[in-house]
Amino acid sequence: MNQNDLEHLAEKIALSMYPGDNIFLIGDLGVGKSVFARAMLRKLGVTGNIPSPSFIIDAVYYAGSNEIHHIDLYRLEEAHRELQFLGIYDALDSCSLVVVEWADRLESEILDNGVRINIGFTDNPDLREVSVDDRRMARN
Numbered sequence: 001m002n003q004n005d006l007e008h009l010a011e012k013i014a015l016s017m018y019p020g021d022n023i024f025l026i027g028d029l030g031v032g033k034s035v036f037a038r039a040m041l042r043k044l045g046v047t048g049n050i051p052s053p054s055f056i057i058d059a060v061y062y063a064g065s066n067e068i069h070h071i072d073l074y075r076l077e078e079a080h081r082e083l084q085f086l087g088i089y090d091a092l093d094s095c096s097l098v099v100v101e102w103a104d105r106l107e108s109e110i111l112d113n114g115v116r117i118n119i120g121f122t123d124n125p126d127l128r129e130v131s132v133d134d135r136r137m138a139r140n
C-alpha cells in the first residue's frame, strides 16, 4: 500500500482502540513505522510535534481522557535493558494506549496480547506490504 493508505489504516486502527490496547509495529529501518505511529497518534488527538522517541524510548502524550505511549526500542541499550524494560512493561500492562516501534525486540509472548503490524519493503520504493494480526479478542 502507498503511504496514504498506510496512514489511513493507522487511523482506522486508532479508532478501534480501547484503554489498555497495545499496537506492535515490526519492520526494518525506514519502512514506515513512525509514519504509522504518527498517523495513529494524530487520530487519537495528539497535537503538536511528534518527534521520534528513539532517544527517550518512551514518549507520553495526553489526549482527551487517554494516556498514550509512543515507544521506540531501536536504541535500547544493553546495559540498561532491564531497567528500561521495567518501564515498558508498566506501560504495556496499564490502561493507557501504547504503540511500540521495533516491537520484535520484545519477548514474543508479549506480542500475543495486542495488534501486530508487520510492514515490509517491496520492489516499488513507494509501496509497502502490510499485514495486521489482531489478537485483542483472544485476551482474557
Ligand SMILES: Nc1ncnc2c1ncn2[C@@H]1O[C@H](COP(=O)(O)OP(=O)(O)O)[C@@H](O)[C@H]1O
Pocket (backbone or CB within 6 Å): 001, 002, 003, 004, 006, 027, 028, 029, 030, 031, 032, 033, 034, 035, 036, 101, 125, 126, 127, 128
Ligand atoms: N508506502 C509507504 N508507507 C510508509 N512510508 C513510506 C511509504 N512510501 C514511502 N515512505 C517513506 O518512508 C519513510 C518511512 O520512515 P519512518 O516512518 O521514519 O520509518 P521507520 O520508523 O520504520 O524507521 C518516510 O520518509 C516515508 O515518507
Ligand SMILES: [Mg+2]
Pocket (backbone or CB within 6 Å): 033, 034, 052, 072, 101
Ligand atoms: Mg521510527
